[in-house]
Amino acid sequence: MRVVSLFSGLGGLDKGFMDTGYDIIWANDFDKFAVQTYKANFGDHIVSGDINEIPLEDIPDCDVLIGGFPCQPFSMMGQQKGFEDTRGTLFFRIAEIISDKIEKGRKPKVIILENVRSLTTHRNGETYGEIHRVLQDVLGYKVFRDILNSADFGVPQTRNRTYIVCFDNQTVNYIFPKTQELHKTLQDLLEHDVDSKYYLSDRILPTILSNGTGGYQAKSEIDLKIARPLCATMAKMHRACQDNYVTQNGRIRRLTPRECARLQGFDDSFVIPVSDCQAYKQFGNAVTVNVSRAVAQSVKDTLKELGEWVD
Numbered sequence: 551m552r553v554v555s556l557f558s559g560l561g562g563l564d565k566g567f568m569d570t571g572y573d574i575i576w577a578n579d580f581d582k583f584a585v586q587t588y589k590a591n592f593g594d595h596i597v598s599g600d601i602n603e604i605p606l607e608d609i610p611d612c613d614v615l616i617g618g619f620p621c622q623p624f625s626m627m628g629q630q631k632g633f634e635d636t637r638g639t640l641f642f643r644i645a646e647i648i649s650d651k652i653e654k655g656r657k658p659k660v661i662i663l664e665n666v667r668s669l670t671t672h673r674n675g676e677t678y679g680e681i682h683r684v685l686q687d688v689l690g691y692k693v694f695r696d697i698l699n700s701a702d703f704g705v706p707q708t709r710n711r712t713y714i715v716c717f718d719n720q721t722v723n724y725i726f727p728k729t730q731e732l733h734k735t736l737q738d739l740l741e742h743d744v745d746s747k748y749y750l751s752d753r754i755l756p757t758i759l760s761n762g763t764g765g766y767q768a769k770s771e772i773d774l775k776i777a778r779p780l781c782a783t784m785a786k787m788h789r790a791c792q793d794n795y796v797t798q799n800g801r802i803r804r805l806t807p808r809e810c811a812r813l814q815g816f817d818d819s820f821v822i823p824v825s826d827c828q829a830y831k832q833f834g835n836a837v838t839v840n841v842s843r844a845v846a847q848s849v850k851d852t853l854k855e856l857g858e859w860v861d
């Protein structure tokens with residue numbers, strides 16, 4: 551199955567599909583550091599550049615189109631500007647790309663999109679309603695949506711995300727993947743001998759451990775068994791009500807990029823060629839590989855049942 555991947559980042563969503571036998575023929579991101587990580591692990595089929603500026607004819611035809619489009623405008627932590635923010639309109643670029651394929655008689659069989667959980671509640675559901683309407687009524691897909699939590703797919707991270715799976719085939723009854731029991735804790739994923747730079751200084755400790763204030767009020771807690779959601783801005787070290795901190799050797803520290811990789815389902819063969827700051831951003835942005843793999847497998851099973859799977 552030929553897959554085009556948009557907003558690929560370091561390739562979390564892509565890896566789940568590759569692991570399941572899909573062929574990613576073309577990927578794109580405009581963050582040169584994310585492209586660097588992607589290339590170091592998956593190859594040169596990723597193109598660096600703003601998707602709004604890449605000519606439609608440069609995007610190859612495909613059977614499946616996947617994309618975790620930028621979530622900031624929809625997330626609870628952003629300012630909830632939705633489509634008013636230009637990043638929110640990136641969904642419409644996806645729609646434009648699909649529409650162009652349809653006009654040329656090369657409609658993708660399946661579209662898989664990922665976004666933050668609050669996409670569905672943003673503006674009392676109006677934002678998601680518009681996305682659903684475009685996918686169903688304008689582009690002619692049968693649309694399925696669910697919220698999947700990474701902790702239900704084998705990794706100790708609470709990460710609820712909206713998954714939208716769309717089939718061109720109108721007879722399909724797609725079922726999202728079954729959840730699995732969790733057998734690991736965050737502590738099982740920790741490195742044992744980490745650089746001293748990851749430990750918190752006495753000066754910063756009281757701020758990190760204080761409860762949230764203002765718009766983000768929450769209780770500070772460290773040493774969670776199931777990690778809080780990794781976020782793209784975790785390099786800034788938010789308080790312990792928002793980021794993950796653990797006790798090791800009697801001291802408190804942040805997570806290392808390798809631990810973030812593990813919490814997103816990447817094994818230790820995954821190469822991290824960028825700075826810590828870029829790595830935190832990329833892992834915080836990524837789709838958990840385990841969830842992607844489960845979705846990719848369920849879509850593959852459905853396509854096989856329909857007789858539409860091509861090796």
Ligand SMILES: C[S@@+](CC[C@H](N)C(=O)[O-])C[C@H]1O[C@@H](n2cnc3c(N)ncnc32)[C@H](O)[C@@H]1O
Nearest residue numbers: 557558559561562563580581600601618836837
């Ligand atoms: C939520 S992340 C996607 C993560 C990815 N799906 C993964 O699993 O690793 C969104 C990505 O969209 C990229 N992006 C945002 N605006 C873009 C644009 N106009 N053109 C290309 N990429 C863009 C960002 O650089 C970021 O890597």
